[in-house]
Amino acid sequence: MLILGIETSCDETAAAVVRADAPKGGRVVSEAILSQLDEHRPYGGVVPEIAARSHLDHIDALVAQAMEQAGIGFADLDALAVTAGPGLIGGVIVGVMTAKAIAAVHRKPLVAVNHLEGHALTPRLSDDVPFPYLLLLVSGGHCQILAVEDVGRYRRLGTTIDDAAGEAFDKVAKMLGLGYPGGPALQKAAERGDPRRFDLPRPMKGRPGCDFSFSGLKTSVRQTVEKMPPGPLSEQDKADLAAGFQAALVDSVRDRVKKAIILFKELYPHGTALVTAGGVAANVPLRASLKALAAQADLDFVAPPLKWCTDNAAMIAWAGAEHLRRGAVSSLDFKPRPRWPLDPDAPKSTGAGA
Numbered sequence: 001m002l003i004l005g006i007e008t009s010c011d012e013t014a015a016a017v018v019r020a021d022a023p024k025g026g027r028v029v030s031e032a033i034l035s036q037l038d039e040h041r042p043y044g045g046v047v048p049e050i051a052a053r054s055h056l057d058h059i060d061a062l063v064a065q066a067m068e069q070a071g072i073g074f075a076d077l078d079a080l081a082v083t084a085g086p087g088l089i090g091g092v093i094v095g096v097m098t099a100k101a102i103a104a105v106h107r108k109p110l111v112a113v114n115h116l117e118g119h120a121l122t123p124r125l126s127d128d129v130p131f132p133y134l135l136l137l138v139s140g141g142h143c144q145i146l147a148v149e150d151v152g153r154y155r156r157l158g159t160t161i162d163d164a165a166g167e168a169f170d171k172v173a174k175m176l177g178l179g180y181p182g183g184p185a186l187q188k189a190a191e192r193g194d195p196r197r198f199d200l201p202r203p204m205k206g207r208p209g210c211d212f213s214f215s216g217l218k219t220s221v222r223q224t225v226e227k228m229p230p231g232p233l234s235e236q237d238k239a240d241l242a243a244g245f246q247a248a249l250v251d252s253v254r255d256r257v258k259k260a261i262i263l264f265k266e267l268y269p270h271g272t273a274l275v276t277a278g279g280v281a282a283n284v285p286l287r288a289s290l291k292a293l294a295a296q297a298d299l300d301f302v303a304p305p306l307k308w309c310t311d312n313a314a315m316i317a318w319a320g321a322e323h324l325r326r327g328a329v330s331s332l333d334f335k336p337r338p339r340w341p342l343d344p345d346a347p348k349s350t351g352a353g354a
């Protein structure tokens with residue numbers, strides 16, 4: 001089964017061809033991706049209008065590139081899959097209209113994919129993880145712990161009550177003048193820093209439940225900076241603050257996931273894996289901490305390769321394949337959705353992005 005996936009929900013324009021019935025390691029046939037980082041860097045964050053225009057400028061070429069690399073034409077496809085939300089609506093519309101046009105002209109089935117579901121199912125693309133599994137979804141707009149029961153069946157065990165983890169990384173990096181995007185820059189700076197120099201809080205640690213909170217930690221970094229002697233921060237100051245922040249965030253996430261593991265084991269005694277996905281899952285200390293936690297709990301730990309943690313089209317094609325295997329196809333009149341929670345119990349008004 002050959003599927004073309006298209007992703008345009010944030011600042012990556014991406015197309016990929018996935019062969020869904022191939023063994024793991026051989027499923028992604030081709031991938032074309034264009035990051036808009038340079039276009040957004042001067043603004044220190046993603047500018048929706050610039051993102052939408054850039055997706056429009058590049059999507060056709062990226063689709064052509066993915067198809068050419070795969071050595072196939074549209075007629076050879078079994079189906080298409082496209083991110084239909086949640087995300088920046090202007091970008092999502094570009095991807096959806098492109099996919100609808102190809103599907104209509106070539107009479108191919110089309111699957112509207114939830115971007116978060118793309119992240120959530122990626123560990124089954126890279127590794128053959130069986131359902132149910134425990135998922136830490138940590139990205140630019142989301143921070144959730146979910147029990148993934150099956151395709152389309154997600155039970156939320158915890159969520160952030162304020163910022164997403166990636167958002168916290170990005171804001172603190174900006175505060176420290178570490179550049180954009182913040183996550184990777186902050187991780188790099190932290191390598192040279194002493195995480196013990198500043199005493200930063202571990203939000204939610206020891207509290208019941210599995211929810212997250214990062215805004216107090218972010219404020220604490222700001223207050224620490226304000227208390228420093230006047231003048232620009234030294235490179236060492238920045239590195240120590242970055243290391244302190246990262247250690248506190250990882251510690252807090254670890255505590256929450258530890259609670260979630262207990263709950264997961266009660267609810268799903270035959271579950272075997274702790275899985276992480278989303279852009280922040282690229283963070284090396286976080287991965288190491290989760291790996292140790294999983295080992296202690298006798299669970300397998302699965303984290304996709306870094307390029308499939310951040311936004312990409314292979315995960316969208318794969319999520320489409322998972323739905324197609326269950327006979328689910330979208331009708332061509334589906335609408336792009338700026339908000340689209342994964343779990344049925346999601347509150348209507350909280351949580352960035354969904």
Ligand code: ATP
Pocket residue numbers: 010086087115119138139140141142165166167169170181182183184187278279280281282283284309310311353
């Ligand atoms: P969402 O998926 O919630 O809609 P998004 O698509 O913008 O949001 P992703 O592309 O999945 O998010 O992830 C981007 C985020 O991951 C950014 O906040 C970025 O700073 C963060 N990130 C990337 N690499 C790292 C890293 N090594 N350490 C920490 N954070 C990282």
Ligand code: MG
Pocket residue numbers: 010011012310311
């Ligand atoms: Mg991105």
Ligand code: FE
Pocket residue numbers: 115119139140278279310311
């Ligand atoms: Fe994402």
